[in-house]
Amino acid sequence: MKKRWMISTMVAALMLTAGTGVYAGAKLQEVKAYLNSSIQLKYNGTPVQPRDEKGNAVLPLTYNGTTYLPVRAVADIVGVAVSYNPETSTVELGEKAEGVAIAKGFENMYYTKDPKETTYQGKDYKEAYFDNASGKRSSNFMLYPKGKYQKLVLQVAAVGEDIDNFAIEDSEKNVKLTTEKVAVSDGLKTIEVDITGVNELYIYADVLNNGAMFVPLTTSYYK
Template sequence: MKKTTVILLLVVTAIFSLTTGAFAASKLTVIKAYLNGEVKFLKDGVNWRPTDDKGNEVLPITYNDKTYLPLGVIANTFNIPVGYDITTKTIQLGEKAENTTLYGKQIKTEHSANTFFDIIDKKQLIFGGTQYNGAFAVGSSAGEIYNMTINFGQKYTKLHLYLVGKVNSKAKVYNLNKQQLSEEITLIAGEVTEVDVDLQGSEGVVIYPYTGDYSTADYPLTYVLKDSYLK
C-alpha cells in the first residue's frame, strides 16, 4: 500500500451537529475521497483503533494520498479540549486564552443533597475581607454521600476551585465517570480554600463535601464560589 501521511481532518460534523441549511450556506468544496479500512494504527507502540464517543470504530479517509481522521477522534484520544463557536465558525483546541468562570450560562448543576442554593446575595459572600458575587451552596453529609455535579458544557484541562466550608470540613472532586480527580481537601470554617484540579479533559466534576463527624445530624453548607475558573 502506498505510504500515506496521517493528518487531522477538520471535519466540523465529526464533533458538532449542523443542519443541511448550514452546509448550504457554508464555504464547503465537494471532493472525492475513500473510507480506508486497510490502514492500521499504533499508539505508543500498541495497536489502536480510532473510535467515536460511543466506542464505534471510525475509518480514516484517504484523499490525494493523505490519510485523515476526524478531529474529534484525535482530541478524545489525547485528552485535548475542543470546542466550537457556531457564531464565528471557530474551532477551539486546547486551553482558552481567557479563563471561563462558573458564572457562565452554559454551566449546569445537579445535586443529591438535602440542601442546595444558588446564592446571589453578596452580603453572604464576604470571606477573608474579599467580596464574591455568586456561589453554589450544597449541604454536607458526614461521609461521602451528598454531592453536587457541575457540567461545564465542554471539555477543559484544569479547574481552579474556590471552596468555603461553614464549619471545618472536607471535600473530594471526581469526574463525571466517578473517577477521583483530587486528594481530600481540608476546609477551615469561613476561609476560602483554593485548589487546582487536573480535569484530564472532563466536561464536568462531582464534588462531595463532608464533615467526617457522624455524631451529629447537621448538614452544614459548603460554598463553591462561582469565581472558580476553568482552563
C-alpha cells in the first residue's frame, strides 16, 4: 500500500528519462530548469541515489518552484516496474493492464508450432516449449523481461512423469525466485512470480526418462 501511495503522489511531478528518439513528434515546451544537487532522497528512512538505466547518478530538476524526479530512477528504488510506450506517449508503472505473451522473441531448440506438440488436453496453444527428449535430463530455457515487467505468469505441465524440481531463477543475481513440484495430475499448472527489476530469467526442471515438460507460450505472459 505504501508503494502505491508513493507512486500515485509522485506521478504528476515525475519525468521519464528516455532517448531523444522517443520525443519525435511529441508536444514539447522548452523551459529553463536547474539540476538540483542539494536535494537528497530517502526511501523508508534510508538515503538513496537515483540512477539511470546505465547506473549513472541522476539529479532532480527544479523548475518554477517545483522539483521533478526521474520516474525510472524512483520506480527502481521503490521496486515498481516502469516502461514507456512511444506509440501512445504513455509512461506505464506497475503491472500492465494486459499481459505480454512470452512467445514473442522466444528461442530454444524445443520451441515448436507443430500442432501435434502444441496441443495439450485437447487444446492447441499454437506455440509451445515441449521437451519430450529421452533420458533423465535438465530441461531449461531463458526469458528476457529486461526489467520492464512486474510479474511473470507461467503455465507448465508435466507429461508422463511428475517433475519434482521446477525452478525459476534470476540468472543475473543467481537467485531462485520459486521452486515448485509439478505433478501430472496438476494438469496445466499456473505459477506466478515477482520479477520487478529482473532482466534475465532461467527456467529449469529435472525431467525423468519417460517424462516431458510442456509450457504454452501464448498463455504464459509478463505483466
